[in-house]
Amino acid sequence: MxxxxxxxxxxxxxxxxxxxxxxxxxxxxxxxxxxxxxxxxxxxxxxxxxxxxxxxxxxxxxxxxxxxxxxxxxxxxxxxxxxxxxxxxxxxxxxxxxxxxxxxxxxxxxxxxxELNAGAGRGAQDVYVAFVGSGVGSCIIANSQLVRGAGGVAGELGHTKVIPGGRLCGCGERGCLEAYAGGHNLIAQARELLSAGRSPELARLTGGDPATLNPVTLELAAEAGDPAAREIHERAGQMLGMGIANMITVLNPARLILGGGVLMNCPGLRRYVEEGVRALSSTVSREHLSINMAELGxxxxxxxxxxxx
Ligand SMILES: [Zn+2]
Structure with missing residues (x-):
C-alpha cells in the first residue's frame, strides 16, 4: 500500500x-x-x-x-x-x-x-551518504539499517572538529568542518575576502555585490588563480576529502553516495572529495568501495x- x-x-x-x-x-x-x-x-x-x-x-x-x-x-x-x-x-x-x-x-x-531504496544505493547494504549543501551532513547505513545513535544524532559529519578553537559554527561550537566547508560558510568566507578587498577575481565576478556570491562563484575565482579564493576553496575541499576518507576507513562501506547542492554544482570541490577518499582512506577499507552521486535530486x-x- x-x-x-x-x-x-x-x-x-x-x-x-x-x-x-x-x-x-x-x-x-x-x-x-x-x-x-x-x-x-x-x-x-x-x-x-x-x-x-x-x-x-x-x-x-x-x-x-x-x-x-x-x-x-x-x-x-x-x-x-x-x-x-x-x-x-x-x-x-x-x-x-x-x-x-x-x-x-x-x-x-x-x-x-x-537513495538506499530507490536511488544510488540500491542493492548495497553498507552505505555512507555525505551531503554538502548549505550545511554538511552524513548518514550511516549498516546492514540495511539507519544507524541513529543513542540520542538519534549519529552521522553528524559537519560537526566533527577540524581545527580546535577555529571558526564559529552555526551549532554554537568552534572549529567544525561545516564552519569551513558548508555552503553558508563558504559564502561567509568569500564575503570576508570581498569586504577586505583581498580578492580581485571575486570582486570582478560579483561586480562588487556580495549578494551575488555563492559557492560556485568562489570555485570560479579559485580556478581562475585568485590566491585568497583558492586558499579557502582548497582548504574546504581538503577538509571534506579527509573527513569523508576517515569515515570510509572507520565504517568500510560498499558504497559512498555524494550529494547536496554544493557537491552537485561545484565539480572542483567534488574532485577534492573523490581524490581525498582515494588517497586518504585506508587501502583495505576502500577495496570494495564505489563512489556514486545521488540520483534522486x-x-x-x-x-x-x-x-x-
Ligand atoms: Zn558545528
Missing part, C-alpha cells in the same frame, strides 16, 4: 504519495507563510490533502523528513534552526491532524533512505520519508 512522504524545509512543505517501489504517484508543494508550529502543521495538512486527492489511493501512514535535530522515537523536533523551533512535538501534532500514524526523521536520514527526502513508514 502507498504511503505519504513529507519534506519540511525552511520555506516550503512538500507532500507526495509514494508507492512501495519509491515511485511518486502525486505531489504538492506549498510555501510556509508563517512559521508557528500550528500554521506549519496546517500547511502540511493542505499539501497532503492535495497530493492524496490527486492520487486517489489509500495510504497506510506518513513519514516526515525535517531539517533539524529530532529526539529519537518521539517525533519531537528538539532544534530546527530554519523554522526557529525548539522542542516542538511535530509527530504528535501531525498524527492528530492527519489521522495517520506519523514518523518524523531528520531530512538527511530521509534522503539517505530514499530534490525528491530523495520525500521518497525516503515515505519509504521509512
Amino acid at each position: 502507498p504511503t505519504l512522504g513529507i519534506d519540511l524545509g525552511g520555506t516550503n512543505a512538500r507532500a507526495a504519495v509514494v508507492d512501495e517501489q519509491g515511485r511518486i504517484l502525486s505531489s504538492a508543494k506549498l510555501p510556509l507563510a508563517e512559521r508557528s508550529p500550528a500554521a506549519v502543521v496546517e500547511v502540511i495538512a493542505l499539501a497532503a490533502a492535495e497530493a492524496l486527492s490527486e492520487a486517489r489511493v489509500e495510504v497506510r501512514g506518513c513519514g516526515v523528513g525535517a531539517a533539524g535535530q529530532i529526539h529519537r522515537d518521539s517525533g519531537v523536533l528538539a532544534v530546527a534552526p530554519n523554522l526557529g523551533w525548539r522542542n516542538v512535538p511535530l509527530g504528535a501534532m501531525l498524527t492528530e491532524r492527519l489521522g495517520h500514524p506519523v514518523r518524523v526523521v531528520n531530512d538527511l536520514a530521509a534522503a539517505a533512505w530514499g 530534490d525528491d530523495s527526502g520525500l521518497i525516503g520519508a515515505a519509504l521509512l513508514v
